Amino acid sequence: MRIPMDQMRALSQRVFRDTLQAPADIAEVATEVLVDADSRGIHSHGVAALPYYVGKWQQGQIVPRARIELITETSTTAVFAGHQAIGHYASREVMKSAIEKSGKTGVGSAVIRNSTHNGAISAYTIQAARSGMIGIAATSCAPHVAPHGGRLGLHGTNPISYALPRGERDPLVFDFSTGHSAAKMKKQARESGRVPAGRLLDAEGNPTTDPSDLQGGWILPVAGHVGFGFALLVDVLTAALADSPIGQQMPRLSETSGPYDGSFFCLAIDPRAFTGMDRFAGRLETLIGQIESAPAQDPGQPVRWPGKQGWSNRRESLAAGVHFNGTEWQDLLTQLQCLGVNVNFR
Structure with a gap:
């Protein structure tokens, strides 16, 4: 089925404004990031995540009215404290800082600690590309991915993205998770009853294809040592530079108390400072x-x-609505209704 983008925006606004009581500007940014992800076909990081954000707010792990705070800066760098603010707003502001510094010096970089889940991080590299900059970003996550050859979780799926400016044309954009996607494994399990081999360990660290092990088990890195190597780089660029909990110091996603303690890194490079x-x-x-x-x-x-298919999806979404599995859309509305969100659009 096709869902009008305006309806998806309205649903997201009801969650962030009415339920979470976020300020209008913060709710607008979060909504923009989620609906943009859906429009490009990244449904795992679109409005389907709204119940997750409500849950984290109820657990005190998201503070919707919080604002980020600048801790220290130089002409080319900045460090921010997130204060558990809504991650989409926080990451947008951090990349904005990097872009501004890049425009003055040629290169700008910023990190934030004590942040929260920020959706598809390609939203922030696209932000840089739309400003004429090369954008690079990475996010640290809860430690549910085992290291290559290991049996227990060490780091998160730790996504990396880059986007390249093309003037008035759609940017080239790449966004990948260094660990296998739990959302994709759940979808594969619904279709075949099993998780593909080589992607999951059970709680004791044994290889498994049983989808029930997605709860309590451990995800494997993409391409073995390759994903592991990039995941370690993400941990260093995010948590180490931001002086934030790193690796197994971060809480697991199943933990319902204490801060989320995520960190985010971004880099903006102005081509004009190099070759023009x-x-x-x-x-x-x-x-x-x-x-x-x-x-x-x-x-x-x-x-x-990279990114060409996503932009094609977005043009189609703008013209005809976002393609959404009908059952999954109804399940989402049911979940949100149970959480007290008004899902009636008549």
Whole structure:
């Protein structure tokens, strides 16, 4: 089924404004990030996450009216305290700081500690790209991903994203999790009854394909040592630079007391400080042209540059509404209604 984007925005606003009592500007940013993710086809980080945010607010792990605080800064760096503010707003402000510094010095970077879940982090690298900057971002998460060769959780899925500016055209954007996605594994389990091999350990650290082990078990890193190596880099760029709890010091997602204690890192690079925007854009478009003209293994599946499908999804969403599984949409409305959210749009 297709859900109008205005209806999705209204639903998100009801959660953040009416239920969580967030200020209007914070609710607007959170709504924009969630609905944008849905419009690009990233449903695991769209409005389906609204019940999660309500739950974390009820547990005291999100403070909807909190504002971030600048702790220290230089001409090229900044460190913020999140005070458990809504993560989408916090991350947007932190990237804004990095962009402003990059515009003055060529490179700007910022981190935030004591933050909360911030959705699809490509939202913030796109923010940089729309400002003419190369954007890079990473987020630390609860430690439910085992290290390569290990048996117990050490770090989070620790996503990384980058986005490249293309003037008036849609940015090239890449966003990936260094650990296998629990949401995707749940979907695969619904379809086949099992989790694909090589993605999950049970609570004792044994390989498993049983979807029940998604509760209490441990996720494996993407591509083994590759995902593990990038996950460690994320821990350092986020938690270590922000002086925040790192690795197993962070609480598990199942813990319902104490702060979320997430951290977020972002970097903005101004091409004008290097080769100049025109030359940079020319090189990038040459590369994109080479990607699009690359011989495909399957003629029916042409090679695509990162983000192209997501932008196609967004144009379709703007024209016809966001594609959403009908059962999952009704389940979402039921969950929110049980949490006291008005889901009547008539």
